[in-house]
Amino acid sequence: MRWPSRDTLLILASGLSLGGLGAALAVWGNPANSGICISCFMENLAGSIGLHQNLRMAYLRPELAGFVAGALISALAFREMRPRAGSYPVLGFTLGVFLIVGSSVFMGCPIKMMLRFGAGDMTAVAGILGLAAGVWVGIRYYRAGLDLGATRPGSGALQGILVPSLVVLLLVLSLWVPGVLKSGTTGPAAQRAPLALALASGLLIGVLAQRSRFCVTGSFTNLFMARDWSLARGLGALMLGAVALNLATGRLNVGLLDQPGSNPDHLWNFLAMALVGFASVLAGGCPFRQLILAGEGSVDASVIILGMVAGGGIVQQWGIASTSAGPTGYGKAAVLGGLALCFAVVRFHRRS
């Protein structure tokens, strides 16, 4: 048997750490099945800086700073720090908003979707199918001549590290001056893994994800575009890590209707994740991948992160985020609005 290549090992390690630590963070204190959820973390961050008033969702998660800092450290250490920018900052910001809209209607980003599936939550299946469908549609448009412009290197080192540094500085500030950021004492905001474990997990995952280029939507993209299974192996490792941890801790509960942090509306779960898949293809990666790209100096990813933070505030403040009772009317409208935006983007950015 041939020993897997270094790249394959990195992808497997990345997936395994996301799945294993994602499930472990929930055991250590994060909300059930939400050990890692970039959209939840963004809503938490938005609440902590006062962009929405739901204190139950206000807390700066150390994992978030860990992901970005890990990617930054790794990019610097391996000389892969490349400040670069594209041509459509406003579009990137808006796509960032809608990445969170879709995720909040589904009740989780693509990583949480996989973690939910790995914990036996069968409502995630509609989300997985929706994400795959969204990615597939996006790829069809790339094949039909979609052109959002190339990124250009040399956009200035400061621009490249500004947003990642801000995220890390916010965490330092919240630890140095307690109370400067809002921090909920009830609900999901009060459910936290210990700081050291959360930060260490974030750093490790950030380094591995930067080295491996692992991305949930990227796995589907490579599979559909080039029949390339390399990233999809990472997805398998993520599932393996999550299932193993959940089995070991007695948290594996296979079912459809009584799952934590889920809603039972399969149609809207499908459409919401289709929006995330479609928008991720246009944005060049899932919400988690944007954090890693920002750590490597991508100004585009930094703008998308700013959009995701704004989205975190909007979905909470405007009643767009779903609850365990189901999606809201505003949530459904926002998902359709996001899909309309994606279709408009591909209509107007196609080479004839």
Added chain:
Amino acid sequence: MGTHTVDRITEVMAVLCIAGVVWFMALPGGGPGAGTTLAALRSEEIQEGDLQRFRGTLQEARRMVDSNADAKSALEALRSGYPGRHEVWVLSARYHEAAGSEPSAMLDYARAVRLEPAYLDKGSSLYLGGRIEAITGRVLTLLLEAKAGGALGAPEQEQLKAAYFLKRRLAGGCE
């Protein structure tokens, strides 16, 4: 597929999505989403003068429920007058519990939890998780037995939805 066809399909999809946005925004309370109706009610502020009256009526109804007096009409007035107040639904649930109607009690607890999630927060002064979990478990067992025996009617379907909503919330996770 030709460029022209791709463009037309894209335009139709965009227009359909925009029509959907208009449709959902035009519906009362932001649309028929299960989470919307009560969320919209929650945002209804009670004016200062009305707040005094609400507190008085609630206190009177609470006294009646505590003393096993007939609080039916008082609770009906509260439910129709202040459907966005979680205290009303908890009191109504307690009334139904005392009357031995656990499915109705569970429905009212579900409404209260949607308005005030702290009822399931351990450590909160409002915490009623143990009580709600026990009732939900018993009602769900009965509903599943009834379902196995044949199709459920509309009220039972609603109870089943409420039971699973409470089970999901009791399981934790993000809201």
